[in-house]
Amino acid sequence: MMSADATVSTKRRVPAIWLVPLVALLLGIWMAVHTALNKGPEVSISFATAEGIEAGKTRIKARSVEIGIVESVTLGEDLDSVVLVVQLDPVAKSLLREDSRFWVVRPRFGTSGVSGLGTIVSGAYIELDPGEGKEGRRDFKGLEDIPVTPVGEPGLRLTLISEEAGSIGAGTTVLFKDHAVGRVESTEFDSDNQTFRHQVFIDAPYDVLVNDATRFWNVSGIHVDAGVDGVKVNIGSLQSLLQGGVTFGVPEGLPAGAAVDNETEFVLYGSYDSAAQKRYQYHTYYVVRFKQSLAGLLPGAPVLFRGINIGVVERIMIDALAAGGGIAGQGSAIPVLIKLEAGRLGLGDTQVVTDQLIEAVKTGVGNGLRGTLATGNLLTGSKLISFDYYANETSASPGDFNGYTTIPTIETGLERIEVKVSQLLDKLNGLPVEATVESANRTLAGLDGTVKELRELLASDKVQSMPQALTKTMSELTRTLESFSSGSEFYDDLARALAELILTLQGLDGLSTTLEKQPSLLIFPKTIRPDPEPEVLP
CATH class of the missing domain: 1.20.5 (Single alpha-helices involved in coiled-coils or other helix-helix interfaces)
Known part of the structure; x- marks a missing residue:
């Protein structure tokens, strides 16, 4: 008979309740891995200040769509900036490129208008402008100003150079025939050259209007120019009066040039007149020296030959005169550097024509060519330099000053009168x-x-009694004159005497006439008796 023994197992079973934390752990790991795999990029952005930015609140937007949030705000290592750690959504990964730009959108007020008013209620946010470069960049430096041109905008980017900034700044409109075709993106000062550099962008399709013969000039506000031609007032459009503006074009008479590339540099002129002025390649310099006052003679003043513009005044060389000690002399003549441009004579802008001009000046000085300081405009007091031939001037030859050829000068017109008056005043001052x-x-x-x-x-008493005696004398004189009046006895006698005198004079007049005709009457009688005839006595 067989017997069966029960087998007792000592192995313990895991309670089913422990499956819950295990599943939770696995689910957490899966979620962590899933989150890590699907987490967006983390970006570091530096700004000069954290004004309006709060960690956990300030949003990141691209084209007004939220794509991230600021996680932390800390000071930079240099303590001159702040560093923002930004968590972006996964969809924003492709927006991060080498040329991507970040800036803070907040309320801004400027000459170009008002922007960011919507952030007064919602708060400031950071705008992302996607670039076109290579992807993968994670460290950026934020812009302090809002860029006026989006990345990738078709058009032409140029640099304008000016001596003064005027009212031109970021956002200033660029006009072509009073139509907006672009804008100024930025303005900075070049301390090395003491000039301002303005970066402008011309929108397509207007960028084809710019060529190498194009001139840019300022049309901001009202431009007043008081020169030898009088007072000129140029007023821009209403938009340029309020915000300033830059315009461009090819001056009349100049042919259009070839197309230009990006980053080409142009000069920004102060007015259309200065921009339209023709530039000559070939020129020569001379020095003229004057002893009279140069008040009103400014750089750019015209140099004339018998009224025809042949050059401009470059500068007054007072520094060269002072360096040579000439300023200490009482009769020191102040040198003025002038530039003569042969192309203004209409013979061509060439070196050959310039050489001919140099030879003509050399010969002309020996024939009486002299320079004078003349008043260009009595209203503004501006002056110019004029050349002409003077027959009474002795022959001379060009001189030399500081390496430049000098042309003799004389004083004429109002300047000579002024000198004469000054000399007269000096003589008056010398009188005892x-x-x-x-x-x-x-x-x-x-x-x-x-x-x-x-x-x-x-x-x-004698003088006091004279009026009484004079009155008495006048009374006696009056009575005497009354005796000569009409109707008095004396008057009648005088009238008869005058009548008889007249009759006598008339008789004498007849006698004189007769004697004039027959002077022999003074000797012979008027009637001649006949000679007696002898008679025969019986």
């Missing part, structure tokens, strides 16, 4: 004024004594 005043004082003292004696004479 004190001695003259003392003599005049003595004369006045003697005259005062004479006047005193005259007053005493007039107050004497």
Whole structure:
């Protein structure tokens, strides 16, 4: 008979309740891995200040769509900036490129307008402008100003150079015939060259309007130019008056040039007149020296030959005169550097024509060519330099000053009158004024004594009685004259005597006429008796 023994197992079974934390752990690991695999990129952005930015609140947007949030805000290692750690959504990974840009959108007020008013309620946010470069960048430096041109915008980017900034700044409109075709992106000062550099962007399709003959000039506000041609006032459009503006074009008379590339540099002129002024490649320099005042003579003033513009004034060389000690002399002549451009004569802008001009000046000086300082405009007081031939000038030859050829000058017109007046005043100042005043004082003292004696004479009894005697004399004279009046006996006698005198004179007149015709009557009688005839006595 077989017997069966029960087998007792000592192995313990895991309670089913422990499956719950195990599943939770596995689920957590899966979620962590899934989150890590699907987490967006983390980006570091530095700004100059964290104004308006709060960790956990400030959003990151691209084209007004939220794509991330600021996780932390800390000071930079240099303590001059702040560093923002930003967590972006996975979809923003492709937006992070080498040329991507970040900036803070907040309320801004400027000459170009008002922006960011919507953030007054919602708060500031950071805008992302996707670039076009290589992907993968994670460290960025934020922009302090809002960029005015999106990355990838079709058009032409240029650099304008000016001596003054004026009212031009980021956002200033670029115009073509008063139509907006672009904008100024940034303005910075070049301390090395003491100039301002303006980066501008011309939108397509207007970028084809720019060529190497194009000139840019400022149309901001009202431009007033007072020169030898009078006072010129240029007023831009209403938009340029309020915000400033830059315009461009090819000046009249200049042919259009070839197309230009990005980053080409142009000069930004202050007005259309200066931009339209023709530039000549070939020129020559001379120095003219004047002893009279140069007030009103400014760089850029015209140089004329018998009224025809042949050059401009470059500068007044007072520094060269002072360096040579010439400024200490009483009769020192101030040198003025002028630039003569042969192309203005209409013979061509070439070196050959310039050489001909140099030879003509050399010959002309020996024939009486002289420079004078003339008033260009009486209203503004501006002056210019004029050349002409003067027959009474002795022959001379060009001189030399500081390496430049000099042309002799003379004083004419108002300048000569001014010198003469100055010389006259100098002579007047040299007169013995004190001695003259003392003599005049003595004369006045003697005259005062004479006047005193005259007053005493007039107050004497004899002088006081003279009016009565004069009145009596006048009365007697009146009675005497009345005796000669018409109707008086004397008057009648005088009238008869005059009548008889007239008759006598008339008779004498007849006698004189007769004697004139027959002067023999003074000897012979008028009637001649016949000679007696002898008679025969019986």
